[in-house]
Amino acid sequence: MNDSLPFSKILIIGLMLFAMFLGAGNVIFAPIVGQQAGTNTWIAMTGFLITGVGLVLLAIVALTRGGGTVEKLASRVHPKFAVVFSVLLFLALGPFYVIPRTTSVVYEIAIKPVIGPIPPSFHIFYI
Template identity: 45%
Template sequence: MKRFQDVLVIGLALFAMFFGAGNLIFPPYIGLISGDKWFISLIGFLLTGIGLPLIGIIVMSKNDGKFENFAGKVGTNFSKGLGIIIMLAIGPLLAIPRTECYNL
Protein backbone atom coordinates (compact mmCIF):
# COMPACT_ATOMS: atom_id res chain seq x y z
CA MET A 1 0.00 0.00 0.00
CA LYS A 2 1.33 3.41 -0.97
CA ARG A 3 2.12 5.81 1.78
CA PHE A 4 0.52 9.24 1.67
CA GLN A 5 3.94 10.89 1.43
CA ASP A 6 4.85 8.84 -1.67
CA VAL A 7 1.59 9.74 -3.38
CA LEU A 8 2.05 13.41 -2.48
CA VAL A 9 5.63 13.55 -3.81
CA ILE A 10 4.75 11.75 -7.05
CA GLY A 11 1.68 13.93 -7.55
CA LEU A 12 3.61 17.16 -7.04
CA ALA A 13 6.41 15.94 -9.33
CA LEU A 14 3.92 15.17 -12.11
CA PHE A 15 2.24 18.53 -11.58
CA ALA A 16 5.58 20.32 -11.83
CA MET A 17 6.49 18.41 -14.99
CA PHE A 18 3.29 19.03 -16.91
CA PHE A 19 1.94 22.36 -15.66
CA GLY A 20 3.73 25.30 -17.20
CA ALA A 21 3.10 28.62 -18.85
CA GLY A 22 1.48 26.83 -21.79
CA ASN A 23 -1.22 25.47 -19.53
CA LEU A 24 -1.73 28.83 -17.85
CA ILE A 25 -1.61 31.25 -20.81
CA PHE A 26 -2.60 29.11 -23.80
CA PRO A 27 -6.19 28.09 -22.80
CA PRO A 28 -7.49 31.66 -22.25
CA TYR A 29 -5.80 32.76 -25.49
CA ILE A 30 -7.42 29.91 -27.41
CA GLY A 31 -10.77 30.84 -25.88
CA LEU A 32 -10.27 34.45 -26.88
CA ILE A 33 -9.41 33.77 -30.51
CA SER A 34 -12.02 31.01 -30.94
CA GLY A 35 -14.89 33.32 -30.01
CA ASP A 36 -18.25 31.59 -29.90
CA LYS A 37 -16.66 28.26 -30.89
CA TRP A 38 -14.81 28.13 -27.54
CA PHE A 39 -16.30 24.76 -26.59
CA ILE A 40 -14.68 23.00 -29.55
CA SER A 41 -11.31 24.51 -28.67
CA LEU A 42 -11.83 23.48 -25.03
CA ILE A 43 -12.39 19.88 -26.08
CA GLY A 44 -9.30 19.99 -28.29
CA PHE A 45 -7.15 21.37 -25.47
CA LEU A 46 -8.49 18.83 -22.99
CA LEU A 47 -7.65 16.00 -25.39
CA THR A 48 -4.16 17.22 -26.31
CA GLY A 49 -3.07 19.13 -23.22
CA ILE A 50 -4.45 16.79 -20.58
CA GLY A 51 -5.53 13.56 -22.25
CA LEU A 52 -2.34 12.68 -24.14
CA PRO A 53 0.04 13.27 -21.20
CA LEU A 54 -2.30 11.30 -18.94
CA ILE A 55 -2.38 8.41 -21.41
CA GLY A 56 1.43 8.54 -21.54
CA ILE A 57 1.68 8.30 -17.76
CA ILE A 58 -0.76 5.40 -17.64
CA VAL A 59 0.98 3.51 -20.46
CA MET A 60 4.43 3.91 -18.93
CA SER A 61 3.17 2.88 -15.49
CA LYS A 62 1.71 -0.28 -17.05
CA ASN A 63 5.16 -1.01 -18.55
CA ASP A 64 7.03 -0.63 -15.23
CA GLY A 65 8.26 2.82 -16.27
CA LYS A 66 10.71 1.37 -18.79
CA PHE A 67 10.70 2.51 -22.38
CA GLU A 68 12.23 -0.81 -23.46
CA ASN A 69 9.17 -2.66 -22.15
CA PHE A 70 6.90 -0.34 -24.12
CA ALA A 71 8.65 -0.08 -27.49
CA GLY A 72 10.43 -3.42 -27.23
CA LYS A 73 7.17 -5.18 -28.03
CA VAL A 74 7.71 -4.15 -31.65
CA GLY A 75 11.39 -5.08 -31.71
CA THR A 76 14.76 -4.33 -30.15
CA ASN A 77 16.02 -2.23 -33.05
CA PHE A 78 12.76 -0.28 -33.14
CA SER A 79 13.02 0.37 -29.41
CA LYS A 80 16.57 1.71 -29.69
CA GLY A 81 15.81 3.78 -32.81
CA LEU A 82 12.67 5.34 -31.37
CA GLY A 83 14.48 6.10 -28.12
CA ILE A 84 17.25 7.88 -30.00
CA ILE A 85 14.75 9.86 -32.09
CA ILE A 86 12.83 10.94 -28.97
CA MET A 87 16.00 12.04 -27.16
CA LEU A 88 17.16 14.00 -30.20
CA ALA A 89 13.76 15.63 -30.55
CA ILE A 90 13.63 16.61 -26.89
CA GLY A 91 17.15 18.04 -26.74
CA PRO A 92 19.23 19.06 -29.75
CA LEU A 93 16.43 19.40 -32.29
CA LEU A 94 13.80 21.34 -30.33
CA ALA A 95 14.72 22.53 -26.83
CA ILE A 96 18.32 23.66 -27.29
CA PRO A 97 17.70 25.81 -30.40
CA ARG A 98 14.87 27.58 -28.56
CA THR A 99 17.21 28.59 -25.75
CA GLU A 100 19.95 30.03 -27.97
CA CYS A 101 21.12 33.35 -26.66
CA TYR A 102 22.20 36.15 -28.92
CA ASN A 103 24.80 38.30 -27.20
CA LEU A 104 25.70 41.29 -29.29
Protein backbone atom coordinates in the same frame (compact mmCIF):
# COMPACT_ATOMS: atom_id res chain seq x y z
CA MET B 1 5.06 -8.23 -0.20
CA ASN B 2 4.32 -4.60 0.70
CA ASP B 3 3.41 -2.61 -2.44
CA SER B 4 2.80 0.73 -0.74
CA LEU B 5 5.08 3.68 -1.43
CA PRO B 6 6.46 5.93 1.29
CA PHE B 7 4.92 9.39 1.54
CA SER B 8 8.08 11.06 0.18
CA LYS B 9 7.88 9.12 -3.09
CA ILE B 10 4.14 9.77 -3.41
CA LEU B 11 4.81 13.49 -2.91
CA ILE B 12 7.59 13.50 -5.53
CA ILE B 13 5.46 11.61 -8.06
CA GLY B 14 2.52 13.91 -7.38
CA LEU B 15 4.63 17.02 -7.92
CA MET B 16 6.04 15.59 -11.17
CA LEU B 17 2.54 14.83 -12.45
CA PHE B 18 1.41 18.32 -11.44
CA ALA B 19 4.32 19.82 -13.38
CA MET B 20 3.42 17.74 -16.45
CA PHE B 21 -0.14 19.01 -16.51
CA LEU B 22 0.52 22.58 -15.41
CA GLY B 23 3.57 23.65 -17.38
CA ALA B 24 4.10 27.11 -18.79
CA GLY B 25 2.56 26.03 -22.11
CA ASN B 26 -0.69 25.05 -20.42
CA VAL B 27 -0.80 28.26 -18.38
CA ILE B 28 -0.03 30.62 -21.29
CA PHE B 29 -1.38 28.77 -24.31
CA ALA B 30 -4.85 27.85 -23.01
CA PRO B 31 -6.06 31.40 -22.29
CA ILE B 32 -4.75 32.63 -25.64
CA VAL B 33 -6.53 29.80 -27.47
CA GLY B 34 -9.71 30.57 -25.54
CA GLN B 35 -9.47 34.26 -26.34
CA GLN B 36 -8.84 33.68 -30.03
CA ALA B 37 -11.57 31.03 -30.28
CA GLY B 38 -14.34 33.60 -29.85
CA THR B 39 -17.68 31.84 -30.23
CA ASN B 40 -15.94 28.48 -30.73
CA THR B 41 -14.67 28.37 -27.14
CA TRP B 42 -16.13 24.93 -26.38
CA ILE B 43 -14.52 23.39 -29.45
CA ALA B 44 -11.17 24.96 -28.57
CA MET B 45 -11.43 23.81 -24.94
CA THR B 46 -12.33 20.29 -26.00
CA GLY B 47 -9.37 20.09 -28.38
CA PHE B 48 -7.02 21.51 -25.76
CA LEU B 49 -8.24 19.06 -23.10
CA ILE B 50 -7.84 16.12 -25.48
CA THR B 51 -4.32 17.09 -26.58
CA GLY B 52 -3.01 18.87 -23.47
CA VAL B 53 -4.47 16.58 -20.82
CA GLY B 54 -5.91 13.45 -22.44
CA LEU B 55 -2.85 12.44 -24.45
CA VAL B 56 -0.54 13.08 -21.49
CA LEU B 57 -2.76 10.99 -19.24
CA LEU B 58 -2.87 8.24 -21.86
CA ALA B 59 0.94 8.29 -22.07
CA ILE B 60 1.23 7.98 -18.29
CA VAL B 61 -1.15 5.01 -18.25
CA ALA B 62 0.67 3.35 -21.18
CA LEU B 63 4.08 3.79 -19.54
CA THR B 64 2.78 2.50 -16.23
CA ARG B 65 1.23 -0.59 -17.79
CA GLY B 66 4.19 -1.10 -20.13
CA GLY B 67 6.84 -1.42 -17.43
CA GLY B 68 7.54 2.14 -16.35
CA THR B 69 10.08 3.22 -18.98
CA VAL B 70 9.97 4.14 -22.64
CA GLU B 71 12.54 1.47 -23.44
CA LYS B 72 10.47 -1.30 -21.83
CA LEU B 73 7.34 -0.14 -23.62
CA ALA B 74 9.06 0.13 -27.01
CA SER B 75 10.91 -3.17 -26.60
CA ARG B 76 7.59 -4.92 -27.10
CA VAL B 77 8.04 -4.10 -30.79
CA HIS B 78 11.74 -5.04 -31.03
CA PRO B 79 14.83 -4.37 -28.89
CA LYS B 80 16.53 -2.36 -31.66
CA PHE B 81 13.36 -0.34 -32.18
CA ALA B 82 13.34 0.44 -28.45
CA VAL B 83 16.84 1.94 -28.63
CA VAL B 84 16.21 3.93 -31.82
CA PHE B 85 12.79 5.15 -30.64
CA SER B 86 14.12 6.19 -27.23
CA VAL B 87 17.05 8.10 -28.72
CA LEU B 88 14.82 9.87 -31.25
CA LEU B 89 12.23 10.66 -28.58
CA PHE B 90 14.76 12.24 -26.22
CA LEU B 91 16.42 14.14 -29.07
CA ALA B 92 13.04 15.44 -30.19
CA LEU B 93 12.13 16.53 -26.69
CA GLY B 94 15.49 18.13 -25.87
CA PRO B 95 17.77 19.44 -28.58
CA PHE B 96 15.20 19.56 -31.38
CA TYR B 97 12.32 21.21 -29.49
CA VAL B 98 13.03 22.54 -26.01
CA ILE B 99 16.42 24.18 -26.57
CA PRO B 100 15.37 26.21 -29.67
CA ARG B 101 12.10 27.18 -27.97
CA THR B 102 13.90 28.29 -24.81
CA THR B 103 16.52 30.29 -26.69
CA SER B 104 13.90 32.04 -28.83
CA VAL B 105 11.96 33.05 -25.71
CA VAL B 106 15.14 34.38 -24.08
CA TYR B 107 15.95 36.33 -27.25
CA GLU B 108 12.46 37.84 -27.55
CA ILE B 109 12.18 38.77 -23.87
CA ALA B 110 15.73 39.65 -22.79
CA ILE B 111 17.92 40.41 -25.81
CA LYS B 112 15.70 41.97 -28.48
CA PRO B 113 14.36 44.79 -26.22
CA VAL B 114 17.94 45.78 -25.34
CA ILE B 115 19.74 45.54 -28.70
CA GLY B 116 16.80 45.79 -31.07
CA PRO B 117 15.96 43.45 -33.93
CA ILE B 118 18.72 41.72 -35.87
CA PRO B 119 19.31 43.42 -39.25
CA PRO B 120 18.41 41.24 -42.25
CA SER B 121 22.06 41.15 -43.36
CA PHE B 122 22.89 39.10 -40.22
CA HIS B 123 20.18 36.49 -40.67
CA ILE B 124 21.48 32.96 -41.14
CA PHE B 125 18.27 31.52 -42.52
CA TYR B 126 15.85 33.28 -44.82
CA ILE B 127 12.26 32.17 -44.62
